[in-house]
Amino acid sequence: xxxxxxxxxxxxxxxxxxxxxxxxxxxxxxxxxxxxxxxxxxxxxxxxxxxxxxxxxxxxxxxxxxxxxxxxxxxxxxxxxxxxxxxxxxxxxxxxxxxxxxxxxxxxxxxxxxxxxxxxxxxxxxxxxxxxxxxxxxxxxxxxxxxxxxxxxxxxxxxxxxxxxxxxxxxxxxxxxxxxxxxxxxxxxxxxxxxxxxxxxxxxxxxxxxxxxxxxxxxxxxxxxxxxxxxxxxxxxxxxxxxxxxxxxxxxxxxxxxxx
Amino acid sequence: xxxxxxxxxxxxxxxxxxxxxxxxxxxxxxxxxxxxxxxxxxxxxxxxxxxxxxxxxxxxxxxxxxxxxxxxxxxxxxxxxxxxxxxxxxxxxxxxxxxxxxxxxxxxxxxxxxxxxxxxxxxxxxxxxxxxxxxxxxxxxxxxxxxxxxxxxxxxxxxxxxxxxxxxxxxxxxxxxxxxxxxxxxxxxxxxxxxxxxxxxxxxxxxxxxxxxxxxxxxxxxxxxxxxxxxxxxxxxxxxxxxxxxxxxxxxxxxxxxx
Numbered sequence: 449x450x451x452x453x454x455x456x457x458x459x460x461x462x463x464x465x466x467x468x469x470x471x472x473x474x475x476x477x478x479x480x481x482x483x484x485x486x487x488x489x490x491x492x493x494x495x496x497x498x499x500x501x502x503x504x505x506x507x508x509x510x511x512x513x514x515x516x517x518x519x520x521x522x523x524x525x526x527x528x529x530x531x532x533x534x535x536x537x538x539x540x541x542x543x544x545x546x547x548x549x550x551x552x553x554x555x556x557x558x559x560x561x562x563x564x565x566x567x568x569x570x571x572x573x574x575x576x577x578x579x580x581x582x583x584x585x586x587x588x589x590x591x592x593x594x595x596x597x598x599x600x601x602x603x604x605x606x607x608x609x610x611x612x613x614x615x616x617x618x619x620x621x622x623x624x625x626x627x628x629x630x631x632x633x634x635x636x637x638x639x640x641x642x643x644x645x646x647x648x649x650x651x652x653x654x655x656x657x658x659x660x661x662x663x664x665x666x667x668x669x670x671x672x673x674x675x676x677x678x679x680x681x682x683x684x685x686x687x688x689x690x691x692x693x694x695x696x697x698x699x700x701x702x703x704x705x706x707x708x
Numbered sequence: 709x710x711x712x713x714x715x716x717x718x719x720x721x722x723x724x725x726x727x728x729x730x731x732x733x734x735x736x737x738x739x740x741x742x743x744x745x746x747x748x749x750x751x752x753x754x755x756x757x758x759x760x761x762x763x764x765x766x767x768x769x770x771x772x773x774x775x776x777x778x779x780x781x782x783x784x785x786x787x788x789x790x791x792x793x794x795x796x797x798x799x800x801x802x803x804x805x806x807x808x809x810x811x812x813x814x815x816x817x818x819x820x821x822x823x824x825x826x827x828x829x830x831x832x833x834x835x836x837x838x839x840x841x842x843x844x845x846x847x848x849x850x851x852x853x854x855x856x857x858x859x860x861x862x863x864x865x866x867x868x869x870x871x872x873x874x875x876x877x878x879x880x881x882x883x884x885x886x887x888x889x890x891x892x893x894x895x896x897x898x899x900x901x902x903x904x905x906x907x908x909x910x911x912x913x914x915x916x917x918x919x920x921x922x923x924x925x926x927x928x929x930x931x932x933x934x935x936x937x938x939x940x941x942x943x944x945x946x947x948x949x950x951x952x953x954x955x956x957x958x959x960x961x962x963x964x965x966x967x
Contacts (some may be wrong), residue, residue: 456802457798457802458800460802460803461802461803461805461806462806463803463805464802464803464804464805464807465807465810467808468807469731476866485825485826489908521741542716546711546712546715546716546719547715547716549716550716550719550720551719551720551723557939557942557943558903558935558938559901559904559939559940559942560899561817561901561904561908562904562919562922562935562938562939563935564905564919565919565920565922565923565931565934565935566742566931566935567930569740569741569923569926569928569931570741586951588875599858616955621805640766644815645815645816645817648815648889649817649901649905652817652820652905652908652909653905653908653909654822660818663818663821664817664909665822666806666821666823667824667825670825672822672825673824673956674936675822676822676950677771678818679814679819679822681819682814682815683810683813683814684813684816686813686814686815687813690813
């Protein structure tokens with residue numbers, strides 16, 4: 449086997465990516481597939497740049513992405529604020545665990561998207577609907593990982609604290625929470641990914657702003673370039689959220705002297 | 709009965725009682741917002757009897773399940789081999805990975821408008837969307853499965869001059885299959901969610917169509933029936949995949965211990 453160095457990887461990567469773009473352009477420009485349906489990469493980028501400064505479906509691409517991110521922040525924040533403390537409490541109080549677990553198990557298998565009709569019924573196209581659906585997607589990993597993390601706490605530490613008469617509140621904040629942090633952060637990443645996906649689904653159906661709404665409008669106007677520009681925006685923000693959380697994860701793990 | 713089971717069943721009973729109390733006895737929750745148990749039963753009888761949204765319940769279920777199965781099969785038949793190839797050949801990985809990295813962050817549901825533009829509201833659009841949804845997890849896990857193969861085993865096989873087809877059949881596939889199945893489970897869940905979303909956006913029949921029609925008719929009972937059926941179908945399909953996995957990997961003690 450030939451030695452495989454970074455340079456080769458880069459060259460092959462460029463060939464692969466170039467080939468992909470070339471094939472795409474060829475299909476579109478040659479007219480094999482009408483450019484109405486498959487616009488060339490260049491025209492998608494052009495449309496993307498155009499939408500950054502021009503309004504479509506009530507706002508520029510930036511406005512729509514911003515509206516989506518606010519909703520995402522609302523739903524995800526709510527999921528973290530409720531899910532993590534509840535998970536920790538369930539990890540400490542057995543009775544709470546026994547009560548919440550069967551209810552949670554009954555509800556968590558419901559696909560977030562299946563909440564859409566109720567979201568529409570309860571909130572109309574207001575901000576509440578998408579937040580509720582993001583919450584439905586983001587909540588389970590927050591709770592599960594906080595709970596599992598709490599269960600991973602060193603039993604000797606718990607016993608020592610118990611022997612010294614540590615009250616429940618300090619037990620949770622000073623023993624369970626610190627040992628659960630790595631698991632919680634891992635949960636947040638999963639949760640953010642699922643939340644962002646659910647948001648897109650929600651906006652396709654119940655919203656009057658946001659990136660998903662912009663794409664539906666693009667679809668309605670048979671503007672394939674708008675739909676594709678929206679996909680680029682969604683993928684980009686999703687990636688940024690994931691990278692940001694990964695940075696947080698690395699920083700926390702490093703501060704606690706754990707290797708990444 | 710253990711304490712856990714006792715508390716658990718008491719909770720479920722209490723939740724059902726609260727549901728009945730809040731919707732039927734006191735109407736604290738208005739029937740227009742959330743259905744009472746009786747409303748839900750009426751909706752269930754309607755959809756199993758005269759039908760709702762162009763069909764009876766079983767039509768919708770069959771329609772959705774068949775579409776998911778088709779899309780899922782297309783995705784694993786393309787995704788798993790690609791993942792295996794990328795895991796096995798560094799050259800293939802270097803060639804394909806950049807394209808894959810660009811496509812990967814796009815959520816499955818974001819393909820729905822594009823699929824509708826390309827193929828309309830018919831079945832082909834649904835299969836295309838499911839394919840996109842299920843493709844990424846199948847590729848990633850097949851790839852990881854090959855990468856985690858036991859190195860000495862590969863080297864031993866190579867040293868003994870194992871022909872490529874035997875190698876794939878007896879080392880590559882069995883070694884990677886636990887990871888592949890993990891990917892299939894993720895793929896299946898993604899497929900199901902995506903199909904329901906795609907049917908919500910536009911379809912003639914299917915469970916998502918039931919949800920959509922119930923939403924437009926302001927029919928909370930039918931919404932709840934739709935949600936329950938969607939959840940049950942998803943659960944049954946995942947369980948069926950679990951059974952296949954246990955059959956296929958009966959030699960793998962780690963899988964059995966995990967159950």
